[in-house]
Amino acid sequence: MIGLPDLLFVAAVLFCIGLYGLLTRRGIIPILMCVELMLNAVNINLVAFDRFYAHNMEGQLMALFSIAVAASEIAVGLALAFRLYQIRFTTNVDELDTLRD
Amino acid sequence: MGEFGSLGIFLVVALLFPVMALGPAFLLQPKQPSPQKYIPYECGVDPIGSPYVQFRAGYFLYALLFIVFDIETVFLYPWAVEFQMLGLFALLEMFVFVGILALGLGYAWRKGDLTWR
Amino acid sequence: MMELSFLGAIALTLRAAVYSVVPIPFVVDLVMTFVGIAILLGIISMAAIVFTYAERKICAFIQVRIGPNRVGGRFGLLQPIADMLKLMSKEDIMPAGADKVVWALSPALLFVPAALAYAFFPFDAGAVLADVNVGVFLLFAVSGQAVLPFLMGGYASNNKYSFIGGMRIVGQMLSYEAPLLFSLLGVVMITGSLRMDDIVQMQAQTSWFIFMQPLAFIIFLIAAVAETNRTPFDLVEGESEIIAGPFTEYSGMRWALFFLAEYANLLTAAILATTFFLGGYSGPEFLPGFVWFALKAVLMVLLIMWFRWTFPRTRVDQILTFGWKVLVPLSILNVFLTGVGMYLVGIV
């Protein structure tokens, strides 16, 4: 059957994919999606640890919170991206170079 | 083979079902290509302008509100389940929680975000 | 332990039969699952077939017309079969400039959530494919996915009307998901469980929730109709405005899949209303549970069809504003009232 290591592995892979995307993507929407991917990896981790090891519901509770936080983060993120698009007509982070050294 | 197992199998079957439906149709259907056919249909008139219109901002506000309510639901359902066990405390807690939610709705309402623009 | 229902008895018999052939519990389970799935898919298909016919007939009846009357006798009973054959033999046209993968995936993906919802319905005591303890939650989680294929189809068709339709459906589903979920909170509060079966059992023991939660029922019904994109909330495919919305560029079997999903959703809405508010399969003993269930569900379907041919189509701003400014506050109010009511009655 599927055990803890398998789930951790899946989570780690998801996390790495997300991290890779976060570092390489240039559009804000893909970046946000990658962040979401990372957070979901965390959720898998949390639930898996709770289910197989801790058995104290803390992990699942945390996952719940993390979902809520992720959602609000994305909501704010989309709002900002939207605002930015209205002002700058782009959502490409490479083109956001007004602020730089 | 728990409940979720059968659910998983169902998911796979449901994914396969459209393929099963499309397969015979693929064999049956005629194939007579003509360039006119592939023009996007706009009531018989040739398409005007780009089809990629910008996503309307109005929907976006609703989407934000929806996220708020959806997330609140995530917390409210467990609360509802345990409501009877928690008693008065839960009731008061709900007043606070849903009250804040209602405040948020009132905020959006007052700011005109609920009105379609 | 509840007594064995009619469907349950059949299932047990079947299980015994399979076990006698292959005495491995896992295989038996597997077989039983497949049997269940087959039944569910059958129900969905049958529903589509019956409802296409029923809808035309009811429409005709309401509008004082005759309706289908050519194929299959005086009542046009074979009309659905003819429709199906026609759809099967139509050419599959993909518009130029479409996003191929997304375009092709959209109808297939639309069918999945529509079908998956059926796994949670208690057709009779014990007759649930997946009797999970978070049934209500999961059900809405699954059926909430239906919004994306619509948007995919609308976006990928390279047709501005399709895309507008896609956007509209997103807006509409977003607006009505919240009151839908909130209206059920009262039910869950009284029941104290998210298991669909528990909800039905609760109603069997006390009374139907339509009596305890009349406000919630109305909200639920409206929201559910809106979620299924049926008139008066069908501006997603409002043919006078945007041709057929996301379906515009689909033809043949692909279009049929949309169609199938739509009727599956219609039945879903009816079944949900039945389960949550009309006592599900519970009813007087003289008929088996699933018959009660079917009767109530059909009644609800008829009701929703009646809506369609009675009310005019609303505008997009009316729909969204109505959802947020009327249904959401009412559903919040309902939660309050339920809580206070339960405290006063002394359940808490």
Place this chain on the structure above:
Amino acid sequence: MMTFPILSVILLTPLAAALIIALLPGRLHDTIRQLSAFAMMVATILTLFVYADYDMARGGMQYTEYIPWITDLGVAYSLGVDGISLPMLLLSSVVGLAAIYSSWHVEKRVKEYFVLLLIVIAGVSGAFLVRDLFFFLVLCEMVVIPAYLMVLIWGSSERVSKEHAAMKMTIFLLVGSAFMLLGVLLLYVSAYESGMRTFDFEALATAALMGHISWEIQVTAFFLLLIGFGSHLSMFPFHIWSPDGYAGAPTAISMINAGVLKKIGGYALIRIGFFILPLGAKFWAPVIAVLAMINVIYASYIALAQRDIKYMIAYSSVSHMGYVLLGFAALNVVSVSGAVAYMVAHGIMLALFFSQVGYVYEKTELRSVGDLWGLAHHMPHITVGFMLAGLCSLGLPGLIGFIPEFTIFVGIIEVYPVIAVIAVSGIIFTAFYVLRMLARVLFGPRVERFAKFPDERKIDIVPLVVLGVFLVGFGVFPGLLMNVVDTGVAPLAPLFELIQDAPTILGGGH
């Protein structure tokens, strides 16, 4: 026993005056000047009283005040003067008073000017009053930023812009302080266990005597302090800031910087370096000696080439600080007391020099040797001032500089004979450039265009009088100065005995 907190009054009078002036409306220029002068006069008179009243027979710290301040750091507001700090305090009060009068004609943003000046004066005189390392650090760093602002706003841009000069001065002083702070904290942390720590000078010295501070720490800390105080003192590699800083600064700041601020470095080197870290001092003494020698020779050589009088004085002051350092390096009571007295002498002399140059510059807007000619014909008072200061820097007997300088050489000749001889030769350079300057500027041919410039009168002459009195008075009666210094330095004698055989950087010891 509650006595009159005379030292607190000396410390706080300028600050109080600064506060009052800050609250006054800015247009009352005369009131502001008179108030500042009055405050400094009070401070000076009280200082003189303390100087006269100091019980030399008893020695040690007198007029002490003690209030616990920050308990968990072990900081206390504790004041007191002994034979080393008392002359320094006198120096700072006198120079402060003179500085106020030298700035009488400042017309630009008078209020801010006097506020800042009073803060600077309070800072430098406070540094000699406190017996607590923490307050010492606070006070001597407190000076830096007001001094920066004064150079920035009221400075003059002759060779380098005043912005540049101010920045250079400040950064050098502060980075020096960084090392100083590091050394002080190292000392503080290693002297006592956590919870018993204190910044008190005597307590730290006791800890060192009792061997709480290991040899390694003493060496490290002294090295850090040497860098820190060295940059205050304009010791050779760290002296770069001082010529530009002095030249760019307004007169009063040049006076205080050169006259007093520099001496804080020397004072601290004795107070902390010798009393608390004798082993470290012993270890680094040869390095100090070599650097001091370079100071003397190199700086006076550079001074030779200067045409700008302010730069010349500045380099000469760097070179003179070399003598002070030499006095320290010898590590015997004689030379150290010479060095202390020399600091006082040098401070008064430099302050006088700068005040006179400042006056000339203020009037003529010239300060180069080639531009100024024959001032003696028109400005007798200025001539007196220039002569006094110039001759004093040559070490002319009868003026304040001679006895201390002599004492330093007496002390050092037996320890570092070669270096002493080389350093003495620096006097020749000094004599050369000072006399050349005096000859041209004062006694050159009469130039009529200088006739229209007035000589020092009334208020303007006050710095000359005040500083001149001490210059001559201590020169004629060196005992007034030397006796006090000796009582202060005397406690070092047993310490120097103790470290006789300690290792130095050249090896030896044990």
Place this chain on the structure above:
Amino acid sequence: MLQAMNFTAISVEIGIAALMAVVLVTDLVLKKDAPRCPVVWLTVAGLLGVLALAVGMYPPDGGATAFYAGLYIVDGYSVFFKILFIIGILSTVIFAADYVEQTLRHKGEFYLLLLSALLGMCVLASANDLMTAFVGLELMTISFYGLVAIRTDSPLSAEAGIKYLVFGSGSTAVLLYGMSLVYGMTGTMVFQNIAQGLGLVFSLGLIGVVFILAGFFFKLSIIPFHLWAPDVYEGAPAPVTALLAMCSKAAGIAILLRVLFVAFPFLSPYWAHLLAIFAAVSMVGGNLMAFRQTNIKRMLAYSSIAQAGYMMTAMVATNAAGIKAVLFYAMVYVFANVGAFVTVSYLETKRGGADFTSVRGLAKDSLLPAGILMVALLTMAGIPPTAGFVGKIYIFSAAIDAGYLWLAGVGFVMSMMSVYYYLLVIKEMFRDVEEGEKVVEEHLRLPLPASAMGIIAVAFSLIIGVWAEPLSIFSNVAVYTFMR
């Protein structure tokens, strides 16, 4: 259930939440384009009330109240930080009132977001388990996303918001991943229990610790996790930048301290060295990069990187003295920032920015804002007699005591070098303006509330700089309850 909860212990948080509701309603009741004075007054009054609550809660006997099954702890340490946050927010509200009225379109939201950020910080300060910490952190951070981007008229603000969001959410994910690993290896989220278990000795647990530290370093903008800071500081509205520098950073410090000292105490030999290296890199890098900035906000961003380095320097001491130094310094830093941003916000409203050119000649006509800014900058630099000096003495003596002489040396030298770039600002303000240079001639009069805040900040800095005893005792109490 009702009885088991001690609601007085979280009266501060409840008060803030209630204040949020009141402010929201007031803002909604007011007409759209009416001035927001009532909102400001309400917020100020409410915050004063909350501050009184928090001060009243300050335990003189060093008591600590665990709350909600020990997940939430109200001790002197957390109350100290709450007071700090409330002071920071309160002064921002006061001095930014003018700024908000003149620049922002969403005025009520500004105050609302401030309060929600404050709530998040308070939760963070009291958090005693990973979950509460995470929720508090995110409440604060997400509020800041909104605050940074709240200037709708400025593309810079939106850009800064996006950058903050991208970096912030990425770091959140990393932090959360670390938390999940630590949870998985120890089976608990409560800090004390994490410390008791042996799970962290496994490599996954250590990876989790490292990830958590990385996440916090992001929030603290420790080099090399600082990339977001300069851009965000520059683009954000000036009062928000102030909060980012003082409160957000202090909140990060608060939770980092608690995590390190309560959850991972036995790993201290490892993380102390790690912190020392990061602190040194931050101090050097932050200060060096600040040298060549020509925008005050950007310069302050780099300076705040260095400041975080200073505070971390004290943490390597891993003892009470170190924590006390951090607390002391954090409080001083709050007042320094208040002072600095009183002037910077004002300049941003009046001169449209905070470039060096916009302060040129400021001291000539407007001595008050120039003086406030100067003292604030000197406080950050740690020049006596400002409070920054005492703070640095505390920090570096703790570090030297722990044997990190080199670190203290780096810190001292860098902090004195840092005076250079602060002086650049002071120079621009005080130097003579030459002919032909662009300078705004108008005489700038600081509005009364802002100047009051500025004077208070300056007075605090100078008084504590000379007489540090009160703040020292105040932070000692916090440390005492924390170390028990």
